[in-house]
Amino acid sequence: MxxxxxxxxxxxxxxxxxxxxxxxxxxxxxxxxxxxxxxxxxxxxxxxxxxxxxxxxxxxxxxxxxxxxxxxxxxxxxxxxxxxxxxxxxxxxxxxxxxxxxxxxxxxxxxxxxxxxxxxxxxxxxxxxxxxxxxxxxxxxxxxxxxxxxxQFADLPEQFRAELRQDILAKRGSDTVPAIQGADADITAYLAGRPYTGVANRDGSPAEPLTPWL
Structure with missing residues (x-):
């Protein structure tokens, strides 16, 4: 925290x-x-x-x-x-x-x-x-x-990325964000609506891009 x-x-x-x-x-x-x-x-x-x-x-x-x-x-x-x-x-x-x-x-x-x-x-x-x-x-x-x-997001502090993900999910609303998988830095970029790689839906299909946040 x-x-x-x-x-x-x-x-x-x-x-x-x-x-x-x-x-x-x-x-x-x-x-x-x-x-x-x-x-x-x-x-x-x-x-x-x-x-x-x-x-x-x-x-x-x-x-x-x-x-x-x-x-x-x-x-x-x-x-x-x-x-x-x-x-x-x-x-x-x-x-x-x-x-x-x-x-x-x-x-x-x-x-x-x-x-x-x-x-x-x-x-x-x-x-x-x-x-x-x-x-x-x-x-x-x-x-x-x-x-x-x-x-890159991977260059940012790990704890910061974790706090940022929670913050974005709270503001976007968890019901509007699909269940995804990937490395935490890539997921952070995805949730922020920034360019990302290696993020997919849980079934392996491509994740739908999100609009830029912040």
Missing amino acids: RTLQTTLAWVAEGTELCRKAVADLDEASYNEPSLLPGWTRKHVVAHVAANARALRNLMHWARTGEPTPMYTSPEQRLADIESGATLPAGWLTAWFEQSAQLLAYAMAELTEEQWRAEVLTAQGRTVPAGEVPWMRTREVMVHAVDLGTGV
Whole structure:
């Protein structure tokens, strides 16, 4: 079972995976398609950077008690991604770095009591602030794979993959996901709606692909 300390460590590990994935991307490489349909690598990095800024709002909320939504509206979230995807490669990488560092600082400021403070996610769920590191972990880990620079689900921590599978099944609804078989990393990719290999239905027939999650 994951703990706050576990997820904070995963945030740092996932951030480093993203950092390494973008380190050598030039303008042309940044503009190549990601593993997410319709998104370039720039879109993915812009999303990760904007997400860090949004989650920092929740850290401010937990620390001060001042309601600070992640985004002013769904439209703002999309506009931030599209705007970020037009930035030059160097600027986009710098935004990713700055936003990740500022979020890390904000997380480090919270007391044990403040981690228990309730905040509101962009989907309207009321959660304790201690859930925010898990929200960020999913973003940096899964999107490190989405960048398509070589990181695979098999490279992600085994315990993280197990927690992610449970999370996805809970949100998708177990009745909507077929009974499948395969290696756990491949099953994780399948459940996340990402490219996968070696996953089949229990009767050996091909598994029906799922739509991207997250």
